[in-house]
Every structure is written in structure tokens, then in C-alpha cells.
Amino acid sequence: MTGTFASLGLCAELSHACKAAGYAAPTPIQVESIPSLLGGQDLLGLAPTGSGKTAAFALPLLQRLVAGRQHAPRRVRVLVLVPTRELAAQVGEVFRRLGTFFTRPPKVAVLHGGVSVNPQMMGLRGGADIVVATPGRLLDLLDRNALRLDAVEALVLDEADRLLDLGFAAERERVLAALPARRQSVLFSATFPPDVQELADSLLHDAVRVEATSPPSAEPAIIQRVISVDARRRTELLRHLVQQGGWQRVLVFVATRYATEHVARKLYDRGIYAAPLHGDLSQSRRTEVLDNFKDGGFDVLVTTDLAARGIDIPGLEVVVNYDLPRSPNDYVHRIGRTGRAGASGVAVSLVSAGTEAHFRLIEKRQHLTLQREQVAGFEPVEVVADSKATAEAGVGGVKGKRPSKKDKLRAAAAAGAVKLDRGDS
Template identity: 50%
Template sequence: MTFASLGLIDPILRTLETLAYHAPTPVQKQAIPAVLAGRDLMAAAQTGTGKTAGFALPILHRLTMEGMVAPQSVRCLVLVPTRELAEQVHDSFRTYGRNLPLRYAVAYGGVPIEPQVNKLRKGLDVLVATPGRLLDLLRQEAIRFESLQTLVLDEADRMLDLGFSHDLDLLFMAMPKPRQTLLFSATFSDAIRAMAKGLLNNPAEIQISARNTTTRTVKQWLIPTDKKRKPELFLHLMKKLRWGQVLVFVKTRKGVEQLVQLLLEEGIAADAIHGDKPQPARLRALDRFKTAQVQVLVATDVAARGLDIEALPQVVNFDLPTVAEDYVHRIGRTGRAGATGEAVSLVCADEVDLLAAIEKLTGQVIRREEEPGFEADHRVPATGGGASAAKPAAATGKKKRPFTGAPGGKAALAPTAGQRPAALAAARKPAGAQTSPKAAPKAGPKAGLPNRPDTARSAAPKAGPAGAAVPRGAIVVTGGRGAKSLARSAGKAAAGGAAGGQRKSKAGGRGPSR
């Protein structure tokens, strides 16, 4: 199949020839005819498979063939989650449509709004924008949606992750209902699918590969190590494996700056991208990396999507992402357009729950390789199905809990695959647990133990003989055989408590096993 067979107009075909686009990719083969036909569409495909051209080419075709733009209006609106992705998509539209009489612009925060307002005065055929800045333009009455024909949400799942849900709702309310709506992403969460039901009208659906899978052109593996040794390990790997260009993902902005400073001190050309840097500095760092002026680009997840770097060989997850879907997008910066690439993750014991979530999402167990000299003192537990099962010890009959290398040498529950960090934190600390053992007196004999049918202590208030509520923890004595003995026991227990504490139970007064 060729692009000409898809019915695109000659100016677009000539541009594709100069770009050496010889044949459409699988997602383009299915998406271009659907968009040309005016259908709503949900398209999911692995990153680097040509999704942007899949919606940009047919949109440019339709805009050229259908009508003119009015002042302050926009005919096609593309919403994206990050500034870098906005620039990337805007550049793609300008490249594909350079032989067409159309007007393009990009709008995002972090830069003055006045130039963006000025570009909108004459109207635009295509506007690529982030939700927050677009809402600012709408509130200033700098943009009108009466002429909107096509709305594209690119990486909509990431927009929800970044907290744009409220902004999106306000924008959707301001847009006309009769329109074409397209959703493109490498991953479609259940939340996105639920949102799509209210936005799309009888959409066509394209699923090029299994949901949330990683591309086969990227070799993946991980190296378990201790958190404090990650910087040293990274430098070691760069020298040992003779890495060229490397894109490194770090969890925090502070961590990004610390790693960049270390690399510069070691004589390695490096730059950074994160949310605290002004947009011109972020674009300058990206340009320096693309032109090989710097060897290492260190970034937070703002760079996980939208960075199309030609023939990038290496991605390193210095820290694992807190959102499992971001792993798919991070490693998708390499191995693009059929090329091969490598993605290595440096994983410490504290990140085992994040690793389990990634492996559950992608349906694979990432291969582990120990690096001699950097073995972890706090081992990274196995993430398979048996990792979280507590096994009885042969000698004592007590439950063993796998050591996870938690701070202070404390053992913790091994996470179930896919379990979230917040859930783990809740599981590790029972409700009402005290943070300091000296903060309160020791628990009584039955503290923390489950209620049993043969115990006299009640877990919830009961009604007394006259129907009055009895305080929680009170011993209720009723008539019948043994009532006097129970009454005497109650009196002794009350006297013992007033005298300064209760005796320990045979179990040693321990609370529930954590």
C-alpha cells in the first residue's frame, strides 16, 4: 500500500516523497481513511509508529479541501499534555503542510501569552495547545470555537495524570457538539475509555498492538542496586558500555539537577529538562541534545512523551516512574520507526512495588542482570506471583516475611504485582498504629487480636440489660451459668488495670503481624 492509494492530495504526496515516507505504517493505513471519511476515532499504537502523521495528514487534506478560517477562530484543535509535545506536533503539521496554504500556531504556558493572542487574530487552521494555556486564551476571549471542525486529543491519558481533567471539562463545554473527535495514544486506560464514551460519536477503534505493550525493537533489562549507589553505577555503565547519546529519566527535579552536576564534574556534557526550567531553556536543552552538543539529557517525565529524537540508542530509567504507563512512553523514546534501542532501569529495593506495577501493566517480567561490584545490600525482592506469599517457617511455625531493604532494616510486606505505593503504605501500618513505642502504654492481653466466638470482649458496643449502650471494650455479664465467675473476673481485671497495667498474654502481648 502507498500513501497515494489512501487518497491524499498531490501537495501532501510530494512532501512525503521529499521526507522519504515510502509506505504508511499499520496505524496510518487504518487511521487515514477513517479520518478522511469524517469518523470519530480511537487509535492506540506503540510509540514511534507514526501516530502523529496518522491524524495530521488526513486533517491537512480536509482543511485544504474544505473552506476558509474566520478571524479569532480555529478549524482544527490539537490538545497535548506537555510543552515539548506541543512543539513536536506543531512542527509535524508545519512539515507535512509546507506546500499548503494553511496557518499553524502553538500555544502553551511558561511563555508570554501576547504573541499567541496576536496569531489568533486572523484565525488559524491548526492550533496545537496545552489545556491550561488554551483555557487562558478562551477566558480572554482571544479564541472562538464556532468554526471548530476537528478536535484531537493526543496522549489524553497523560493529560488526566497531570490534573487537566477540570480544564478539559470546561473546554469541552465551550466547543460545538457537531465535530470530529480523534483520540490517539500509546496507552488507553479505563478512565480514558470512559471519557471517550461522552466525547465520541460511534467511533472507529484501532488497536495496532496489545494494550500497554512495549515495542519489540527495544531491548529491556534492569540492574538491582542500592539507591545511594545509582550515580556511581550510572557512570560505570557509561564507561563500560561506551554509551553515546543517553536520555536519562529521574523522578524529581532536584534529582535531575544533582545528576547533571555530577556528570559535568566528571567532564561529561549534560543538560536538563524539568518543570522548574523556563520553556526557552527546555527547548534549548532539547535542541543541544538533538544536535549532539550534549551527550546526556537528564529529564523528568515531562520528556517522556513528545521527544522524537532520531536514532536515539539508549534510555536509562535512573528512577522508575510512579505511573506505570509512563514506563511505556519513556522507553518509547528509543527504538522508533523500526530502529533498535536499549532501555535499562536501575532499581533499588524501595522501588519493588513500582517494578511490579510496570511488569503487570506490560505483561512481562523484565530481565535482571547483576553488575559485579554493585550488588544490592538491600536485595530487590522477586516480583513474580510467589513473591508476596508468606510461607511458614519449618522450625517455629511463624510466618516469614521477605526482607525488602526498608530503611532501618525493617521488614515489610512484599508487594503484590501491580499494587500501588499508597496501598503498600497502608498495608504496612495498621489503622491506629502508634509511631513511637514510648508514646503510650503497652497494649493489653488481647490488643490487636481478632474477635473469637469464645471471648467475652466485644468488638462493638452492645446493649445492656436495659437497652443502654455499653462502652467499647466493656465486659458484658449476663445471667446464666458462669455469670458469677465472669463477674469476679471482671472485677479482678478492673482492679488490675487501676493498679498500673495488665499482665501480658501468653502470646507476649504482640499485636497483629504486619
Template identity: 45%
Template sequence: MDTSITFASLGLAEPLLRAVHDAGYTHPTPIQAQAIPRVLEGGDLLAAAQTGTGKTAGFTLPILHYLIQNPATSRQPGRPRVLVLTPTRELTAQVEESVRLYGRHTQIRSMVMFGGVNINPQITALRKPLDILVATPGRLLDHAQQKTLDLSGVEILVLDEADRMLDMGFIHDIRRVLRLLPAKRQNLLFSATFSDEIRGLAQGILHNPGEVSVARRNTTSELVSQRMVMTEQSHKRDLLSHIIRESGWHQVLVFTRTKHGANRLAEKLAKDGLTAAAIHGNKSQAARTKALAGFKDGKVAVLVATDIAARGLDIDQLPQVVNFELPNVPEDYVHRIGRTGRAGSTGSALSLVDQTEIKLLRAIERLTKQTIEPIVVEGWNPAAMVTGDSAPDAREKRALARLQGDLPAGRGGRRDAGTGREGHRPGQRDGQRPASAERRTGQDPRRGNARPQGARSGRDTGATSSGAPRRDTRPRTGQSSALLHKAD
């Protein structure tokens, strides 16, 4: 970071500099230092920046500056001057929160709009003057169809996390939105990558754009330590519970492939006395907001999430991320562990890997050009949990030896039927029920019913079960480093 560049040197309006100072920031991040002057110039922009780089302020600050310097002669109800499109509810809410944070000393009015909630309060809100609208494509089109929203006055369009919008099948919705906008406008497109698909989208939207890029494609932060534990699929839930309790982790984000798997895991951890909540696309927005708020303020120690639900989560200094299951798409691994090690803070990413996931592990290592360090967990003995035997579990020792090349690969285990994208298919909108892959439990069918006692299939509690014994999840000094050891 160039410490010679300050927010004041970027020429931002005084009310914005005051808000930035109030938030505790002095120097812009690289993406902010590059993007803010380009946006202030008024031209179109194609920017590559991964989540956690400060990209949201990279467009909200110059947009607010533009609105301050160019006040509307008359603001009309339901007719925004700025439209920000995002792929998920959480990211939509967080972008609008950023607008409120930096616009706190101005009269600029913003609004958030997404599906999964009652549309009537949004209709009521649109009856008031509006400057900035942050929305997901599906709900935006619902309002346009009902004629409760007028997009003819949009002067600036932002597509945030455009790569994820393409992945989620929003391309047709985006094109429908574009047809509702005036031809003359400023366009800003932010993406984690400059893939061929993104450049193709940009060609149809942007006009002679400037380009900024602050991160190479598919790289992981050097501030994040990456480790993995070889284990059996049927042992993963107990192993995760053991690690969290014995390490004293008080804030950990855990990724699963499926919504049903997220529910079951949260229930299992709650049964073990941990405060846990699940967050995914089938949750109501109120439940998702409550779970995320509890996680941020420390009331919830473990947040279990699917890839789509966690996209855009902005949690300051998140120390731990766990891949309960490896994603089927290697790029999603980069996004997952990017939740930690942000804003200069260190973080840790731990993956629980069974032998059927070794191919996925190798694909991730090829993509990131890094080897994920295998470790063993001190005091972990799944056999003793059932038999009282103190001997290490032989199957897990064989799996680790096979990973390290000491044993030949055996016959392949079950084939994973997951989609790796929370069951989404192209064209699926917020709140739509996914494909049948969501019914998969993640258990090996040859092992019979491996569901932990007390886990309730299909029920979505998302929080600690009533009556579950509470255990102290506060950090214990030195405990984490003593628990996890490098594999010999």
C-alpha cells in the same frame, strides 16, 4: 507493515504526497494506514496507538487534506478551523512541527500555544488568519477568557494522548473547552489505551465513532532489550556515570521520579565530565527547548527527564533509556522505555534498582508479562571508590541474590513517598508547582547525607557545569557489550 499500501494509495492530495516523499517516507505505518482513511471519511474516530507508532501523521495528514479540499471562503484572525489538544508543551510543539512538515507545500497556517511562556507574542500571532491551532488546555482557556481566541469556527477537534490528559487532571479543562466549540464537528480521540476512563470520555465527545487499534495494552516493543542492575540507592549516581563513560554512550535518556532529583543528577554527571541537561515541568520553555535541541543534535549526551516532561518526546533512533528510579506506576515504565526501539530501530532499556524498589520491579514484570534480565557491570566496584578495596560490594551482591531468590527478604527499607507523576495532582496546570513530594531527594535518611560533593540542592543548571573537565563520550566499538554481563 503492509508494503502494498502506500501514501499515494490512501488518496492524499499531491502537495502532501510531495512533503511525505521529501521526509523520506513511502509506506504508512499500521496506525496511519488505518486512521487516515477513517479520518478522510469525515466521521468520529477512537484510536489506540502508543507513542512511536506514527500516530501524529495519522491525523495531521488527513486533516491537511481536508483543509486543502475544503478551502475557507475567508480566514479570520484568531479563529482556527482545527483544534488539537495535547497534554504537554513538548508534544504540542512536536505536533505543530509535524503540521508544518507535511503542510510545507500548502498555504495552511498553524500555531502552537502552551503555558510557561509570555502570552503577549501569542496574542499578537492570533491577530493573523489561522487554520490549525495546537494547544495545551490551560493556556487555551486563558486566551478564551481574554477573548483573544474564537473557537466557534472549529470543524475538527483532536484530543491527542487523551489518557495522559486524564492522568494529569485535565478533564475539567477539557469539558470547559468543549462548551466553547460548535456542536457540529468531527472528533478524533487518540490514546495509548482503551481504558474504562477513556471510553467514558469518548462517550461524552464522540458520535458513533469508528475504532482502530494497533497495539495491545501495556506491551513493550520486542526491539527493546530490557535489563536491570541491583545496586544501593547511594551508589546509583556513580554507577550511572561509570556505565555511560565506560560504554561510550553518546545519547541516553535518563528518567528520575522528581524534578529536584533530575537537577541533582544532571549536575553530578556534568561534574563527572559528561554533557548533561535536565528537563522537567519547572524549567522555562526556553530552557526545555534548548536542552532538547542539544540532545537531538548531539551536543548533550545525557538528557535527564521526569515522566511528564518526557511524554511525547520524539527522538529518532534513540539507542539508550535508563530508569535511574523505577516509576511508582507500572504503566509509566512502558511509556518510558517506549522512547527507544522506535520506527524499526533496536534499543536498550536499563533500570537501576535498589532493594526498596523490588516490589515496583515485580509489578512492572506482572504488567508487561516479561522478566527483566538482571546483569552485573564489569569493573564496577563502589567500595574501591572510597576505600581502594578491590572486593565486590557485599550489599549489592546480597541484593542481587535476594532478587534471584537465593536469600530471604530482609526487613523493608524506606518507603517511597513519591507520586510517580512528577508531583502533579488533579487539576494542576502547566507550570504549577507540585506537591511536597518534589522535595524528596531519593536518599535513604538512615544513611545520612549521601549528596555527591559539589551537587547543589535547588539550583537548576540543566547543563554542563563551567570548568568541568570534558571527557570523550563517543562510542567505543564493542565496549558496551563487554561492560554489561548477565548475572550468574
């Protein structure tokens, strides 16, 4: 039994906020995390996407650091670092929603790039209780003396593995240098590679480690499908799947910004309402596209890994890996956009002969064994190369195994010599 939010030690205002937000009962990660965070302990949390981890740290930090200071001057007491603009907006909204029923609701500042810095500076006038920020914009505002971090009592690193992946090390160290040495530190991550452990060891002290998985009755029912198809026919197959399946809310992941525009346009030209989302769009346009998708304004959103984390799209039916993720860990985050909050969903990966070896690596890293399907009329004609022969030929898509330009020149020269020898014989 998970009990109630009140049974975890939360005050009446927060219990009321949970009910108003539609939280029926605490999730496993909340049950495991909230009491320890209320007690002021450092915490390392490993939780699957969609498990309620934002509320797991927002609720206890609101109670400890805000509820008891209803009349105190506004100073930044909670700092949450996140890797993307969209996640910053989402986490900030959770804090605002859960703090609604306090006599003086906490002031939450959401700071990220992609928009003018001036409105964010104006919003910090008079102080703030909670700051949710991407590292770059936070440092920009620190350099402008728009805020101070010397009163921070709790630091949260959300999606810590992504912060590491994106190369935020230098920015992170500058932020840490601006914080008090004595503070509560919280680190959450959906995956746990060795560098996350190193970061945890450097930041946390006598930390409680929480690894929460949902019970069978609450696990998201994500049906994972793998369809073999020639690379050149992926768009045509995608259109067929959307139309035949009657899919009305589909998130399609591609590898490049150009591909978002190209695939979305191809789908739109064939009668499917599709739109692209990528980092070259202005923040206002990105927000507009996401809001329209969530509201059912179009059926298919084609995006880069920009949308792989931190974006909650209620009722998302299907996730499609049009291009496979480069990192096996990102596969988890991508498919985790569907099947959230106990709902069911479908994750489809389109695998060609050229990407079969990489998908096998994803399966190995994620401990999966998935059956390959073929769709009538789209049977592949390309042949999957033998992995050993491919490696010997210097061909393949695995990082670190691609032939260099010199290797290609040597191979071409060798092939020419063989051809010449055969012609002389």
C-alpha cells in the same frame, strides 16, 4: 503491503509532503486511520509510541478541512489538545511541515504556557486554521477573546491518558463547552485504562476503533535490561555504564526536579557531559536544552517525566530508569523514547531492594518477565524483603500501602514496649 500515501486517498500535495518529510510508506496506524478520518468518522486510536500517530490524524484533517478552503477566511477548524508544551510544539511542526505544498499553506497556531501570552495573541491576529494547544493556555486566550472555537470541525485529543492523569477534567469540560456540538472527534492514546474508555464514550459517536501494532519487521527493537544495584550506588553505576558502553545519547529519568540537577551535576563532575531538564526551567531554556541534546551538544539528559511523552529525539540510543516510574503505564512511554521508527534501542532500569516490589508490579501490568542482572563491582548488598513480610510490617512503596504517621507512632510505641518487656525478664 502498506501501499502508498496516495493509495489511502491523500491528495498530491500531501503525498509530496510525505516524501519530503522522509515518510517512506504509511505505518500501520496510518493505514488504519487515514481512510476513516478522510470519511469524517470519529476515531479512537490505540497505538504504541513512535508509530506515526501524529501524521495519522494530521494528514487526513489537512486534506478535509484545509485543502478545500484555500481562499476562505482563516477560522479555527482543527483543534488539537495535548498535555505538554513539548508535545504541542512537535505536533504543530508536523502540521506545518505536511501543509507546505498547498497553494496557501494552513496557518498553525501553537499555544502553551511557560512563555508570554502576548506573542501568541499577536500570532492569532488574522485568524488561524489549526490550533494545537495545552488546555490551560487555550482557556486563557479564550477568556481574552483572542480566538473563537465556534467554527471547529475536528477535535483531536492526543495522549488522552496523560490528559486524564494530569487532572485536566475541569479545563477539558470548559473547552468542550466552547466547541460546536456537531464535529468530528478523534482520540489517540498509547495506553488504554478504563478512564480513557469512559472519556471516549462521552466524546465519540459511532467511532471507528483502531488498535495498530507494528509488523514484526518494523517493530522497534528495544532491549530491556534490569540491573540490580543498591540505591546509593546508582549514580556511580550509571557513570560506569555510560563510559563502558560508549553511550553518546542517553535519556535518564529521575523522580524529582532536584534529582535532575543532582544527578546531572554528579555525572558532569566525573567527566560526562550531562544536563538537567525539568519544569522549573523557563520554556526558552527547556527548548535550548532539548535542541542541544538533539544536536549532540552533550551526551546525557537527566529529566523528570516531562520528557516521557511527545518528545522525538532522533538517534536516541539508551533510556535509563534511574528512578522507576510511579505509574506502570509510564514505563511504556519512557522506554518508547528509544527504538523509534524501526530503529533499535536499549532501556535500562536500575532496581534496588527497595524498588524490587514496584518493578514486579510494572512487569505484571505490562506482561513482562525480565531477567535481573548484576554488574561486576556493583553487586547489591541490600536484601530484597519478602513481599508478605514487608506488607505485614507496613513497609513498602506501593501506592496505598504506605504506613500513615499514626501507624508509625503505634509501631514505635509497640517496639518500645517489647524492648522494655525483654529488659525486665
